Amino acid sequence: MNESQPVTSTGVVLRQMTLADVPAVMEIERATFPRDAWSEGMLRGELADQPRTRHYVVAVLDGEIVGYAGLAAAGDQGDIQTIAVLERHRGTGIGGRMLRELLQEAERRQVDKVFLEVRADNPRARAVYTHFGFKEIGVRRGYYEDGTDAIMMMRKLNG
Structure with a gap:
C-alpha cells in the first residue's frame, strides 16, 4: 500500500499505521482483546520492523481510527x-x-501461504476467514490466556 494513495470506499480510508x-x-x-491484549511495547516493536517484515494498516473513518490490522511476512x-x-463498526x-x-x-511480498490463529469461540471471525479462502489446519489447545483454544488456519496464495 502506498501511503500517498489510500484505499477508500464508503468513507473509510486504509493507510499505513504509524507510531502516532x-x-x-x-x-x-484493549477493548477488543481485554484478556489477551498486546502491550504498547509489543505494538511499537512490530512497527519498528515495518516495512522490512511487517505491514500494519489502520482504518480511518471521519478522522477516527476504527480498526487496525497487521501482517508479518518473511520468506x-x-x-x-x-x-x-471497534465494536460499533463490526x-x-x-x-x-x-x-x-x-x-x-x-x-x-511473494508469500505462498498465509497463516493465522483465531479463537475457537469466535464463529463470526472464523466465518470471515473461511469466506476469504482460509482453511482450518489444526488446533492450539489452551492458546489464549483464558484457556480457549486457537483454530489455526491457512490460505495458499496464487501469485
Missing part, C-alpha cells in the same frame, strides 16, 4: 498478526477490507 497511531490502536486493542510465509475493529466490511489489503501485501 499507537494510543488510538491500543484503545481498540514465502506470512502471518496475519491481528485484526480488530459487520460493516471494514475488517474484510483490511484483510484483503494484508493478503494483497502478502502477494506483493
Whole structure:
C-alpha cells in the first residue's frame, strides 16, 4: 500500500499505521482483546520492523481510527498478526477490507501461504476467514490466556 494513495470506499480510508497511531490502536486493542491484549511495547516493536517484515494498516473513518490490522511476512510465509475493529463498526466490511489489503501485501511480498490463529469461540471471525479462502489446519489447545483454544488456519496464495 502506498501511503500517498489510500484505499477508500464508503468513507473509510486504509493507510499505513504509524507510531502516532499507537494510543488510538491500543484503545481498540484493549477493548477488543481485554484478556489477551498486546502491550504498547509489543505494538511499537512490530512497527519498528515495518516495512522490512511487517505491514500494519489502520482504518480511518471521519478522522477516527476504527480498526487496525497487521501482517508479518518473511520468506514465502506470512502471518496475519491481528485484526480488530471497534465494536460499533463490526459487520460493516471494514475488517474484510483490511484483510484483503494484508493478503494483497502478502502477494506483493511473494508469500505462498498465509497463516493465522483465531479463537475457537469466535464463529463470526472464523466465518470471515473461511469466506476469504482460509482453511482450518489444526488446533492450539489452551492458546489464549483464558484457556480457549486457537483454530489455526491457512490460505495458499496464487501469485
